[in-house]
Amino acid sequence: VVAPFMENVYIIGSQAAKECIVVDPGAQAERIVYEVQRLGLTAKLIVNTHGHGDHTSAVAGVKAATGAVYAIHQADLPLLKESEWARQAVADYQPPPAPDRYLAEGDALEVGGLRFQVLETPGHTPGGICLYGHGLALTGDTLFQGSIGRYDLPGGDGRQLLLSIFGKLLTLPEETVVYPGHGNQTTIGREKQGNPFLRGAPGL
Numbered sequence: 255v256v257a258p259f260m261e262n263v264y265i266i267g268s269q270a271a272k273e274c275i276v277v278d279p280g281a282q283a284e285r286i287v288y289e290v291q292r293l294g295l296t297a298k299l300i301v302n303t304h305g306h307g308d309h310t311s312a313v314a315g316v317k318a319a320t321g322a323v324y325a326i327h328q329a330d331l332p333l334l335k336e337s338e339w340a341r342q343a344v345a346d347y348q349p350p351p352a353p354d355r356y357l358a359e360g361d362a363l364e365v366g367g368l369r370f371q372v373l374e375t376p377g378h379t380p381g382g383i384c385l386y387g388h389g390l391a392l393t394g395d396t397l398f399q400g401s402i403g404r405y406d407l408p409g410g411d412g413r414q415l416l417l418s419i420f421g422k423l424l425t426l427p428e429e430t431v432v433y434p435g436h437g438n439q440t441t442i443g444r445e446k447q448g449n450p451f452l453r454g455a456p457g458l
Contacts, residue, residue, distance in 0.1 A: 256281040258343050259308035262435055264392060267295040271366030275299045276316055277385065277392055278435060280308045281344045283315025290320070298365045301357070302326040303394025303435060304379040305333030306407075307340025307347075314348035325355040325363075327374070329381030333409070357383055373422045377415020378403035386426060391442070392433045397423055399432070399440035402451045419452065 256263055256279075263286055267274030274295040279286050290297050297320040302310055305326060310333075317324050326334075334350040341347045357363075361372040363385065370387035375396045382403075385392040395403040397419055405412040423432075428443030445452065 256285070256312070258345075260436060261308050262433065262437075263312075264433060265290055265293065265295070265297075266365075266368065266370075266390075266392075267293060268366030268368055269294070272296055273298045273366030275301055275363065275365050275368070275370070276320075276322065277301050278303055278309040278394065279312035279316045281311050281346060283312035283319070283346055283348070286312060286316055287319045296320070297322040299363060300324045301363065301385065302330070302350075303384065303392065303396075304382040305330030305350075306379065306395070307333075307337030307344070309394070309435060310334060310337065310350045311340050311344040311347045313350045315346065317351055323354045324351060325357050326353050327358065327381030327383050328353075328356040329376070330379050331381075333379060333381075336408075375415075375418035375422050377405055377411050377413075377418045379407075380409045380411075382418070384423065386430070389427075389430060390433060391423060391426060391430050393423065394435040397432060397445060397449075398434045398436060399438050399445070400449055401437075402449070416452075424452070 261280040264277040359374040363370045370385040373384045430442040
């Protein structure tokens with residue numbers, strides 16, 4: 255968890271292959287790189303679930319230190335250039351670099367024998383994505399424990415966000431562990447049963 259926005263950075267790696275994916279490096283690039291090295295891993299890929307500055311401010315630092323490929327959905331490219339608020343809030347802010355790869359629905363991300371599927375989940379931002387694989391879903395700011403992402407920011411769309419959640423996330427196995435961009439982990443089944451923002455919808 256990195257300050258100042260208490261944003262969750264995920265390092266998903268294979269101890270066998272000694273390789274990893276870094277998801278949403280939002281601040282404290284040196285600390286993230288240190289953790290990757292402490293785990294004995296090499297970062298091969300940096301993924302942003304969306305383009306908001308609290309998730310992207312350390313991408314440049316991590317990429318410079320590791321040489322990892324940087325990937326994001328193309329629809330969020332404009333957000334990478336609109337992070338003045340992050341520049342003011344994040345002590346080690348660096349402008350995100352140009353992506354090396356654009357992500358889209360159905361893409362498979364493979365690192366160190368691990369394989370994650372890209373799910374397009376717009377609503378919080380136009381290019382929001384989630385990653386699914388190995389019984390895990392990394393949901394960025396789309397779905398939280400007991401809540402959902404904001405949709406009142408530029409590019410947000412509340413109806414689209416709910417369509418993304420119901421169509422892409424709640425169809426996953428109920429035991430799927432959800433790792434959100436902020437806050438604690440949960441499961442798909444728990445959110446189906448108890449998330450107040452999802453009550454009363456068909457299929458629940």
